Amino acid sequence: MEGSTPRSQKVITDQMVENITKVEELAYELRVREVMTKETKALSPDMTMRDVVEMFRVERISGAPVVDGKKICGVVSMEDIIRCLLANDIDAPASKYMTKNPITVKLNEPVVEALKYFVNAKVGRLIVVSQDNELEGIITKGDITRGYLRALQRQNEEEELRRYRAKHLFEDIESDRTSLILRYNIIAGDFRHGGAASSNIKRALLRLGASPQIARRAGIAVYEAEMNLVIHTTHGGIIRVEIEPHRMSIRIFDDGPGIEDVQKALTPGFSTATEQIRELGFGAGMGLPNIQRCVDEMILESSPGNGTRLKLKINLDKDTTTDEKLSPIKENAKNESANTN
Amino acid sequence: MNLQTLIDELHLKVLTTPKDFSSIQPSSGYTSDLLSCVMTGAEAKGVWVTLQAHMNIVAVAALLDISAIIITEGAQPDEETIAKANEEEITLLWTDQPSYPVVGKLWEMGLK
Numbered sequence: 001m002e003g004s005t006p007r008s009q010k011v012i013t014d015q016m017v018e019n020i021t022k023v024e025e026l027a028y029e030l031r032v033r034e035v036m037t038k039e040t041k042a043l044s045p046d047m048t049m050r051d052v053v054e055m056f057r058v059e060r061i062s063g064a065p066v067v068d069g070k071k072i073c074g075v076v077s078m079e080d081i082i083r084c085l086l087a088n089d090i091d092a093p094a095s096k097y098m099t100k101n102p103i104t105v106k107l108n109e110p111v112v113e114a115l116k117y118f119v120n121a122k123v124g125r126l127i128v129v130s131q132d133n134e135l136e137g138i139i140t141k142g143d144i145t146r147g148y149l150r151a152l153q154r155q156n157e158e159e160e161l162r163r164y165r166a167k168h169l170f171e172d173i174e175s176d177r178t179s180l181i182l183r184y185n186i187i188a189g190d191f192r193h194g195g196a197a198s199s200n201i202k203r204a205l206l207r208l209g210a211s212p213q214i215a216r217r218a219g220i221a222v223y224e225a226e227m228n229l230v231i232h233t234t235h236g237g238i239i240r241v242e243i244e245p246h247r248m249s250i251r252i253f254d255d256g257p258g259i260e261d262v263q264k265a266l267t268p269g270f271s272t273a274t275e276q277i278r279e280l281g282f283g284a285g286m287g288l289p290n291i292q293r294c295v296d297e298m299i300l301e302s303s304p305g306n307g308t309r310l311k312l313k314i315n316l317d318k319d320t321t322t323d324e325k326l327s328p329i330k331e332n333a334k335n336e337s338a339n340t341n
Numbered sequence: 342m343n344l345q346t347l348i349d350e351l352h353l354k355v356l357t358t359p360k361d362f363s364s365i366q367p368s369s370g371y372t373s374d375l376l377s378c379v380m381t382g383a384e385a386k387g388v389w390v391t392l393q394a395h396m397n398i399v400a401v402a403a404l405l406d407i408s409a410i411i412i413t414e415g416a417q418p419d420e421e422t423i424a425k426a427n428e429e430e431i432t433l434l435w436t437d438q439p440s441y442p443v444v445g446k447l448w449e450m451g452l453k
Contacts, residue, residue: 192421195400199429202404212406219404220380227376227397281393286377293381
């Protein structure tokens, strides 16, 4: 009725299939029962069309299912009422003008099933039935739109609530000194999961209300340290992050092999990475310099055979991010990377 | 310039779940295959051109809030990498062109 183009005749191209949006994904997640209108007014087959019209007027609806006992036998829509009026047959029973065998969808079907009917058949509403084919309600395009909006709203609220709770964590718990400790075990050679700990730490900081700039700096610093554990250590290592309201302390430690010359390791462009590792895009010799640039304090302790301890501090109460901090070695990086290749 | 015009002009293949690319306006571009250099040089909301196609490019892009990665030289990321990119909402674009002409075209289109 509403859609003027017969969508069913349109050829669906690969391009269209590829253009699936988040909203369309929701059509597969949401169930009919979550969006439908319950407590639908039902008509009986022997009710006169005059009473049907009166009921539509009072209830401000434009269609309703016809139920005989428990069995659904049809649906009366505006179109049926117009046919009845044109025939001047207003006192006829609903069973004479109703559309028989109406399209039904089951309670637990995904909303996309209902959408398919709306696209392919020219109907304004579908009857929702239980597993035993008993009337449960109706579903219209409007119901689906409202259901979408509610679901999107809910997803937003969930993330906001998470952020709110995390932000108030430090205020809600009283102690002389409260801190939150996060630990991550990093496995040597595990390139697939490399970067997982740093993204989790960045997300945690954002939820705790840190500025995006600070979260970005922390993310970069931890990422470089995390990849160092993956690339260079014998047995992997541990990242321990302690978050307090005013600052975060990060410790990264491993049990070997240790750094031969700490000063050299801090020089931009110096790298001991193998050719294989460089092929993956690591080993630019920018790891430790990158960390240094992103944090407010850095202590590196290491000697061959003793493993490496890296201690970092980032202020959270004042944003010390400066242009310098974000891109001091940009020029250097370009020169040095030319050297490493 | 938005991401959609960029995809059309460079005939890029979209590897991740498509979204409304016309609403995404990349503000800068960066190219390097060395991840630490990217960490240093790439800006948030920018486009990154690289021939690397392994899982770690997604981690780097997510940490830097990069809008899209253009993978060049026909390098093929695996399913897991694409899934991870979807999860992190990073767009992966693909071309069999080398990085140089891709960057040249981006520059020509005004991404400077």
